[in-house]
Amino acid sequence: MSISSRFSVGIHILALIEINKNGTSTSEFLAGSVNTNPAVIRKIIGMLKGAGLVKVQPGIAGAELAKNLSDITLFDVYKAVNVVQEKELFSVHDNPNPDCPVGRNIQAAIVPVFEAAQKALEKSLGNVSVENVVDDIIKKENIS
Amino acid sequence: MSISSRFSVGIHILALIEINKNGTSTSEFLAGSVNTNPAVIRKIIGMLKGAGLVKVQPGIAGAELAKNLSDITLFDVYKAVNVVQEKELFSVHDNPNPDCPVGRNIQAAIVPVFEAAQKALEKSLGNVSVENVVDDIIKKENIS
DNA sequence: TTACATGTAACTATCATAGTTACAACTAGA
DNA sequence: TCTAGTTGTAACTATGATAGTTACATGTAA
Ligand code: FES
Ligand code: FES
Numbered sequence: 001m002s003i004s005s006r007f008s009v010g011i012h013i014l015a016l017i018e019i020n021k022n023g024t025s026t027s028e029f030l031a032g033s034v035n036t037n038p039a040v041i042r043k044i045i046g047m048l049k050g051a052g053l054v055k056v057q058p059g060i061a062g063a064e065l066a067k068n069l070s071d072i073t074l075f076d077v078y079k080a081v082n083v084v085q086e087k088e089l090f091s092v093h094d095n096p097n098p099d100c101p102v103g104r105n106i107q108a109a110i111v112p113v114f115e116a117a118q119k120a121l122e123k124s125l126g127n128v129s130v131e132n133v134v135d136d137i138i139k140k141e142n143i144s
Numbered sequence: 145m146s147i148s149s150r151f152s153v154g155i156h157i158l159a160l161i162e163i164n165k166n167g168t169s170t171s172e173f174l175a176g177s178v179n180t181n182p183a184v185i186r187k188i189i190g191m192l193k194g195a196g197l198v199k200v201q202p203g204i205a206g207a208e209l210a211k212n213l214s215d216i217t218l219f220d221v222y223k224a225v226n227v228v229q230e231k232e233l234f235s236v237h238d239n240p241n242p243d244c245p246v247g248r249n250i251q252a253a254i255v256p257v258f259e260a261a262q263k264a265l266e267k268s269l270g271n272v273s274v275e276n277v278v279d280d281i282i283k284k285e286n287i288s
Numbered sequence: 289t290t291a292c293a294t295g296t297a298a299c300t301a302t303c304a305t306a307g308t309t310a311c312a313a314c315t316a317g318a
Numbered sequence: 319t320c321t322a323g324t325t326g327t328a329a330c331t332a333t334g335a336t337a338g339t340t341a342c343a344t345g346t347a348a
Contacts, residue, residue, distance in 0.1 A: 001146070001147050001148055001227055001228060001304075001305090002145070002228075002229075002232055002233065002234065002235040003145050003233060003234045003235060004235065004236040004335085004337090005235045005236060005335065005336085005337085006336085006337090007234060008234065008235070008237055008250075008254055008258075009237050009238045011250070011254060012237075012240070012246060012247075012250050015246050015250060016244070016246045019245060019246055019294065026292095026293070026294090027293075027294070028293085032241060032244070033240065033244040033246055033247045034237060034240060034241070034247070035237070035239045035240055035241050035247070036237070036337080036338075037294090037337085037338055037339060037340095038293095038294095039296085039338080039339070039341095040337070040338065040339090041342080042293090042295065042296085043295090043296085045294090046294090046295070046296090047296095056293095056294070056295095057293095057294080057345085057346080058293075058294045058295060058344065058345045058346080059292085059293055059294060059344075059345035059346035060293070060294080060345085060346060060347085061292075061293055061294085061346090062293090070226055072220070074257060076216065077274065080158045083145055084145060084146075085146075087147065088146055089147060090147045090151060091146040091147060091148065091149045091152070091305095092149060092150065092151055092152040093153050093156075093178060093179070093180070093306095094151040095155070095179045096177065096178060096179055097177045097178070097179050097203075098174060099164060100160070100176070100177040101163060101285050102156060102159050102160040102163055102177055102218045102281060103156075103177045103178070103179070105281040106152075106155070106156050106159060106268065106277070106281060108284060109277050109280040109281050109284065110152055110155060113218060113269075113272050114260065116151075116268055117265050117268040117269050118265070119268075120264040120265055120267070120268040121261050121262070121264055121265040121268075122261075123264070124260055124261040124263075124264040124265075125257070125261050126185055128257050133253050133254060133257070136249075136253040136329080137245065137246060137249040137253050140249045140252060140253065141245050141249055144214070145335075145336090148304080148305065148306090149305085149306085150305085155339060170324070170325090171298075171324080171325075172324085180306080180307075181306085181307055181308060181309095182324095182325095183307080183309080183310095183326090183327085184306070184307065184308090185309070186324095186326065186327085187326090187327085188324065189325090189326095190325090190326070190327090200325070200326095201314085201315085201325075202313065202314050202315080202323090202324075202325045203314035203315035203316080203323085203324055203325060204314085204315060204324075204325080205315085205316095205323075205324055205325085206324090206341095207316090224316090235336095238335095
């Protein structure tokens with residue numbers, strides 16, 4: 001199991017819109033950098049738009065940032081592209097046997113632990129902004 | 145996306161072996177509590193055995209714990225049943241465009257952040273032992 | 289009116305999960 | 319030694335998500 005690359009692509013898109021801010025970031029342009037199909041980009045941009053992270057309009061070329069990148073954390077992107085449902089990072093087998101002491105209690109015993117772990121993951125993502133990522137890219141680019 | 149229920153089933157199996165320690169925990173017995181097929185249980189028990197968590201022998205009925213449950217954390221089970229590969233909780237789209245400043249740097253910029261998040265998740269799982277889960281089950285069972 | 293973008297639907301290929309059936313290998317007890 | 323019962327595995331199926339692809343209606347602006 002792996003969390004969908006929509007997440008990394010979403011970050012990529014936001015970073016590239018920023019770095020290309022003097023140009024026009026069409027889905028085709030973005031697709032060229034990510035190396036995928038423009039329709040895939042448009043789908044993901046639609047999700048970012050739904051979360052209020054970018055501005056796009058039908059017929060008008062180019063996506064723009066709707067917020068300052070320092071106000072967008074990776075957790076925001078993660079939520080926007082919907083790669084993991086609320087409280088459902090871990091799946092729990094359903095229909096355990098209610099006639100068994102373990103079967104009728106293990107879900108209640110396990111779920112809070114799973115939720116805490118998911119929270120820890122998400123908190124970690126919330127500590128990094130997309131601006132941090134862009135700064136890192138710029139730094140790496142200047143060195144090499 | 146969701147992490148395989150092999151994980152929750154693995155925890156279930158270990159907890160039930162403990163609670164049923166005076167009886168014989170065959171794959172059929174365990175399957176009755178988890179509510180699945182005995183072959184599914186045998187596959188998962190094989191993984192738990194590979195990680196040194198349980199003892200089983202061909203032809204001999206019943207699985208037993210190979211360690212004290214207080215020495216088995218949920219992280220140990222998680223590793224054992226192989227639900228998430230090392231450093232691969234998040235998938236990153238490959239083949240980004242090397243001619244693009246973002247394309248050629250974003251992987252290096254993102255991967256450490258993803259790894260830190262995965263580590264946070266795993267550390268959280270490491271804080272809970274299967275014994276904690278069993279104790280919780282017993283407590284819930286006595287109250288109700 | 290023309291050229292070009294976005295938004296979406298429909299479809300495909302690929303893969304992991306979970307379950308199912310079947311059977312060989314093995315053990316222990318009659 | 320036979321027999322019954324169990325584990326370990328392979329092979330197969332059904333289901334669902336991912337990622338990509340094509341196509342096209344809708345919309346904008348020169
Ligand atoms: S089936 Fe999940 S704990 Fe019993
Ligand atoms: S950062 Fe992933 S393709 Fe560019």
